[in-house]
Amino acid sequence: MSQEFKNLDMTMMFTIHDALRRELERIARITARVDEDPRHVLSTAVGWEMFKKNLTIHHTSEDLTLWPVMQQALAGRPDDLALLDAMEAEHAVIDPLLADIDAALADRDSGLERLTGLTDALYTKLRHHLAHEESEALNLMDSTLTKEQWGAFGKEQSGRHVDDTSTYLPWLLDDMPAAKLAAFIGNMPEPLRSAYENEWRAAYEALDIWGAKTNTATH
Ligand SMILES: [Fe+2]
Numbered sequence: 001m002s003q004e005f006k007n008l009d010m011t012m013m014f015t016i017h018d019a020l021r022r023e024l025e026r027i028a029r030i031t032a033r034v035d036e037d038p039r040h041v042l043s044t045a046v047g048w049e050m051f052k053k054n055l056t057i058h059h060t061s062e063d064l065t066l067w068p069v070m071q072q073a074l075a076g077r078p079d080d081l082a083l084l085d086a087m088e089a090e091h092a093v094i095d096p097l098l099a100d101i102d103a104a105l106a107d108r109d110s111g112l113e114r115l116t117g118l119t120d121a122l123y124t125k126l127r128h129h130l131a132h133e134e135s136e137a138l139n140l141m142d143s144t145l146t147k148e149q150w151g152a153f154g155k156e157q158s159g160r161h162v163d164d165t166s167t168y169l170p171w172l173l174d175d176m177p178a179a180k181l182a183a184f185i186g187n188m189p190e191p192l193r194s195a196y197e198n199e200w201r202a203a204y205e206a207l208d209i210w211g212a213k214t215n216t217a218t219h
Pocket residue numbers: 013017058062133
């Protein structure tokens with residue numbers, strides 16, 4: 001990603017988006033499996049619970065602290081307001097898919113067919129939304145929000161992760177390319193960095209969030 005932002009540090013936004021895309025690929029591989037019922041794999045995987053929670057927190061934090069603040073600041077600018085409406089509308093289509101997928105996971109009869117359609121929709125719509133946000137909405141955030149307003153979004157989001165920072169952080173950094181990871185870790189406050197390096201990363205890896213490393217490995 002080679003976008004330039006003049007005002008705000010977008011590192012965390014891209015890191016979360018990349019983690020969500022990584023998990024979408026893993027979910028797609030699971031639902032394409034023929035050796036085991038994907039309903040069983042998904043419904044028992046910690047990875048599915050984490051994906052739902054982390055996506056929901058990300059979208060909720062944006063819905064609460066970004067779009068309304070930007071709507072106020074951009075009053076009278078119809079094109080910009082339309083982009084914000086599109087962001088909200090995309091969230092409103094994606095978020096209910098999580099519950100729909102859970103319903104399909106619980107349905108022994110017709111669940112498998114439904115599951116494939118729903119996970120395909122999640123893959124396509126979330127990838128499209130993240131790309132749309134990155135290509136248009138991040139620039140608008142950069143030119144509209146103050147650093148304080150941007151900080152409020154970060155606070156809202158991290159505040160919703162206070163109970164699971166020890167798994168959320170290694171989940172974010174899972175499979176990150178080495179140079180990027182080194183830079184990210186280098187910017188972390190010391191207590192967090194040592195907790196991640198000495199404890200949290202190994203505990204997260206031991207969780208094996210999709211239950212079968214060989215089937216979800218990306219290398
Ligand atoms: Fe986002």
